[in-house]
Structure formats: structure tokens, C-alpha cells
Amino acid sequence: MQEQRKVSVRVPVLARVEGEGALELDIDNGTITNLKFSIFEPPRLFEKLLEGRDFQEVPDITARICGICPVAYQMSAVHAAEMAFGVQITPWARALRRLLYCGEWIQSHALHIHLLAAPDFLGFDNALAMAKTFPHVVSRGLKLQGLGNRIMRVVGGRSVHPVNACVGGFYSAPALDEMRALQAELEAARADAYELVRWVVNLPMPDDQQDFVSVALHHPDEYPFNEGRIISDNGLDIGIGEYEQHFNEFQMPYSTALHAHLHGKPYLVGPLARVNLLREQLPAQLLELLAGSPVQFPSLNMFHSMAARALEIAYSMDEAIRLLAEYSLPDQPHVPVNTREAVGFGCTEAPRGLLWHRYAFNADGTVKNARIVPPTSQNQARMEQDLHQSLHAFGLDNSDEALKLRAEQVIRNYDPCISCATHFLRLKVNRG
CATH class of the missing domain: 3.90.1010 (Sufe protein. Chain: A)
Structure with missing residues (x-):
């Protein structure tokens, strides 16, 4: 035996x-x-820590859950409060939030590709060893990551745990000259993002085909960051308020981290799930970067996640440039908020996938109770x-x-x- x-x-x-x-x-x-x-x-008790807090404290507290994707936690929190209180933000604030999210995707994806994932496929122990053979690649990656951090700093006030987002919009409007300078920096680096896609899709990746369900937000008019319905490739199409009727978090006896199922089965969230479901919303010139490569979407090879991240960096660069070109100073950076006793939901696409929040508020705007479902717990069973x-x-x-x-x-x-x-x-x- x-x-x-x-x-x-x-x-x-x-x-x-x-x-x-x-x-x-x-x-x-x-x-x-x-x-x-x-x-x-x-x-870590974040959900309990939020109880009794004023609604405007929630975005900054939840940002501390993650130092890599604080914007995602802030955005899900502000959307939930705005739903609860019936707040309609201005188109200016919506565009600026989208720009802030671009910065987070660029910095997070660039960090993961160059410092964590690429060394695997090239046989290096770490990024420092990889840099000796591929100095241009690592330098380019750090440059892109730095640009993502710069967007977050200009728009959010600082690159780690930004402080400018609030329920109703933003506390202050970024200066016009800073935004024009940022636009020029991104335009100069656009080619780097495109080159990164071509480089990643031609890396030697294992061929490991699997069967899994992809889940992501879907917006009819744009590749989603902040808004949309939750869809899957097996027919799910629900509003974010229906999340708890279809998804279930549960505890395994051997782990303190929660697992999650969709209709009793594991599922995937994140860049590969998004590109699998929403590739038709990506610009044609980005999809053309895949031509002649072994990576094509939709893909059932989880090792193609890195290629999906590279595509999303290029998309975020283009989208950030577009938003910066249209930027102007507003009359007011935020709208008034009138509190009431209500429940609100927020769901956005963190770099790692779907991030869902639910808050019940008291009439004075303090939190009665909260629930936060991060991407990592949703991917744990998968x-x-x-x-x-x-x-x-x-x-x-x-x-x-x-x-x-x-x-x-x-x-x-x-x-x-x-x-x-x-x-x-x-x-x-x-x-x-």
C-alpha cells in the first residue's frame, strides 16, 4: 500500500x-x-466597531480594513449610506470617485503582477532576483504602481487610507493644475501599460482548465467600479440588495476566515471573473493586445488572472486620462445629507473582487449594525x-x-x- x-x-x-x-x-x-x-x-471587530459611529466616520474607519484597497471600502460604505439617506450625488462627484478607483486598481494590480505573481512564472524567488534579469520590467511595474498611488494622493488626499471621500461627494475638490499635471503623467505612461499587457500574456503560464462560476458587478454603460447589478455566468442577475438571498457566508471549523457560497457552491470574484463576464465592455484596442497570444477570454484557466489584471491596468489608465481631461472645478464638492432611520447597501469592485456592505442606520445617522463581505472570504471556498x-x-x-x-x-x-x-x-x- x-x-x-x-x-x-x-x-x-x-x-x-x-x-x-x-x-x-x-x-x-x-x-x-x-x-x-x-x-x-x-x-478585528470592524463591524462591531462601527456600531454607534456617525455615518461620516464610516468611510474612514472601513478604509483601515485594507491598506492596499482602502478606496473600495470607502466607496462601498458611502454608496450604502447614500442609498439609506436618499442622497443623489452630482455627476462631478461620480466621475471623481471613478477616477479614484482607477488609481486603486492601477497600484494594486501593478504591485501584484510585479512583486508577487510574475516571479512565479519566470522561476525567480522574488522580485529583487527578477529585477537582475528583467530590470526594465520591474522598473516599469513600480512606475505604474507609483502612478496609481499618485492618483489616490491627488484625489483622495493621500495614497494610503485616503481621507477626501465622504457621503455626498468629496470634502474638497482637487486643484485644476494638479489634475492637469496628473493627466500629462498618465498620458506619458500609457504606452507602458499597453506594453505590460503584451508582456504578461506571453509569459509561460500553466495550462490548468477548470470549471468555475464567475461573479461580478455589471453596469450597462461602462466597465464597473462603483455601481451595477450582480451577475454570474450561470444566469444570476440581481440587485445588490438581494445579495443575502443568494450568497451565504459560513464558518469552517478549521479557519477563522469565513467562506462563501452562491446557491450552495463556490464561486470566483476578481479580475478574471470580471474580464470573463464583461470583456465586451473593454475597448477594442485593449482586446487587440491579446492577438496572437495564448491568453484569450473568457478563460477557465485561473493562471490567466494575471493577464486580466494587466488588461485592467491598461483600461484604468485610459479611463483615468479620459476623466482627467473632462475635469473641472465644481460649485460644491458635496451635497447636503439628511439622515433618517433606514438600511442601505453598497457594492463595488475592489481590485480583488466584489465587496459588499450593508448598514442599518438610526434616525440621527449613527450605525445600528453593519455587515461587510470582502472578496477574500468570497474566494476562500474557490x-x-x-x-x-x-x-x-x-x-x-x-x-x-x-x-x-x-x-x-x-x-x-x-x-x-x-x-x-x-x-x-x-x-x-x-x-x-
């Missing part, structure tokens, strides 16, 4: 997800009999499913070190907050 291999993987994580994580893998007779991807994080299928396809007779590397690559495809997306697996093998 073939010996059983039990692989226990301990995961040191960075500050964005506190605690430890582990991948536990039991292999018996060439089959995975047990797979558990656990994240051990102490309770990650486990992917690990099971990918490791089987890779070959369980490979060495423990090889299995460890493939598991790291699979998990990094989801960019499950930067803490879990580092080169992180330490392997301990117990043999029967």
Missing part, C-alpha cells in the same frame, strides 16, 4: 491579515483525501477547490517542495489580500 503523506503547511502572514495560516494536505494512494486552507486571524484540482493535475507524485510551490502559485492567483499573497509556505511533512 502506498504510504500516506500528510503535508502541513504553516503560513506566516503580514499585518493586513493578522495571525497565521496553514495548508493541510493528506495524500493517500495518489489522491488528496483532506485539504484545508486555513487563515488564523484574531477578530481557492480550496482550485488547490484540490490544480495539485491533482500537477501530479501528487511531485516532491513536497514542488507541491508547495504550486500551491503558493495557486493561492497567489487570487491575491487574497497582500498578507496571504507573499511567497509564504513553509512545509512540514509527517509520513505514516
Whole structure:
């Protein structure tokens, strides 16, 4: 009888997800009999911390949930409050929020591609080692990331945990000369974003076809950031207020991080899900960058997530340039807000996928209760499913070190907050 291999993987994580994580893998007779991807994080209690807080405090508090995608948390929060209080923001504020979101997508995607994912496909231990062979690529990536941070700083007041967004619009309007200078910087770097797409889609990526359900926001007139209905490629089409009727978060006994199902099954959110569902809303000149490459969408290869991120960087660059060209100073940067007892929902597309908020407010505008469903918890069940299928396809007779590397690559495809997306697996093998 073939010996059983039990692989226990301990995961040191960075500050964005506190605690430890582990991948536990039991292999018996060439089959995975047990797979558990656990994240051990102490309770952060953001939903409870929000209770009793004034509605204008909520965006800045929720921004602290993530240092990489604070805009997503702010935007979902302000949309929920505006729905609850019946606030209609101006077209100026809507456009500026879209610009702010462009900055977050550019910086987050550029960081993931160059510092986390690309070294996997090129055989380097880390980005510093990759930079010795591909200095131009890493330099270009850091430049793009810096431009994303610059958008967030100019529009949001600072690049980490911006402070300018508020319920009703923005606290202040960015200066016209700063916005024109930012536009010129982005126009000068547009070619870099296009070159990045061509480079990424021709990287050597494993061919690992799987069957999964993609979920994303859909807006009839634009590639979505802040608004839309929730759709899937298996027929779902609902308003954001119906989320809890179709999606279910649940606790697994081996992890403090929640899992989520759509109609009882795992699903995917994030850049690959968005491009799979919404590719027809991307400009033709961006899709033409894929010509002659092995990457085509829709794709059932999770390793094509990096190509989807590159496409979204190029899209965000073009969209930011368009919005900056149309920018003008408003009469007022925000509209008045009259509070009432009500419930509001907010749902936006964080770099890592769908981010859903629900708030019940008291008549004075303080929070009665809150619920926040981040992309990482929504992808957790899909990650486990992917690990099971990918490791089987890779070959369980490979060495423990090889299995460890493939598991790291699979998990990094989801960019499950930067803490879990580092080169992180330490392997301990117990043999029967």
C-alpha cells in the first residue's frame, strides 16, 4: 500500500491579515483525501466597531480594513449610506470617485503582477532576483504602481487610507493644475501599460482548465467600479440588495476566515471573473493586445488572472486620462445629507473582487449594525477547490517542495489580500 503523506503547511502572514495560516494536505494512494486552507486571524471587530459611529466616520474607519484597497471600502460604505439617506450625488462627484478607483486598481494590480505573481512564472524567488534579469520590467511595474498611488494622493488626499471621500461627494475638490499635471503623467505612461499587457500574456503560464462560476458587478454603460447589478455566468442577475438571498457566508471549523457560497457552491470574484463576464465592455484596442497570444477570454484557466489584471491596468489608465481631461472645478464638492432611520447597501469592485456592505442606520445617522463581505472570504471556498484540482493535475507524485510551490502559485492567483499573497509556505511533512 502506498504510504500516506500528510503535508502541513504553516503560513506566516503580514499585518493586513493578522495571525497565521496553514495548508493541510493528506495524500493517500495518489489522491488528496483532506485539504484545508486555513487563515488564523484574531477578530478585528470592524463591524462591531462601527456600531454607534456617525455615518461620516464610516468611510474612514472601513478604509483601515485594507491598506492596499482602502478606496473600495470607502466607496462601498458611502454608496450604502447614500442609498439609506436618499442622497443623489452630482455627476462631478461620480466621475471623481471613478477616477479614484482607477488609481486603486492601477497600484494594486501593478504591485501584484510585479512583486508577487510574475516571479512565479519566470522561476525567480522574488522580485529583487527578477529585477537582475528583467530590470526594465520591474522598473516599469513600480512606475505604474507609483502612478496609481499618485492618483489616490491627488484625489483622495493621500495614497494610503485616503481621507477626501465622504457621503455626498468629496470634502474638497482637487486643484485644476494638479489634475492637469496628473493627466500629462498618465498620458506619458500609457504606452507602458499597453506594453505590460503584451508582456504578461506571453509569459509561460500553466495550462490548468477548470470549471468555475464567475461573479461580478455589471453596469450597462461602462466597465464597473462603483455601481451595477450582480451577475454570474450561470444566469444570476440581481440587485445588490438581494445579495443575502443568494450568497451565504459560513464558518469552517478549521479557519477563522469565513467562506462563501452562491446557491450552495463556490464561486470566483476578481479580475478574471470580471474580464470573463464583461470583456465586451473593454475597448477594442485593449482586446487587440491579446492577438496572437495564448491568453484569450473568457478563460477557465485561473493562471490567466494575471493577464486580466494587466488588461485592467491598461483600461484604468485610459479611463483615468479620459476623466482627467473632462475635469473641472465644481460649485460644491458635496451635497447636503439628511439622515433618517433606514438600511442601505453598497457594492463595488475592489481590485480583488466584489465587496459588499450593508448598514442599518438610526434616525440621527449613527450605525445600528453593519455587515461587510470582502472578496477574500468570497474566494476562500474557490481557492480550496482550485488547490484540490490544480495539485491533482500537477501530479501528487511531485516532491513536497514542488507541491508547495504550486500551491503558493495557486493561492497567489487570487491575491487574497497582500498578507496571504507573499511567497509564504513553509512545509512540514509527517509520513505514516
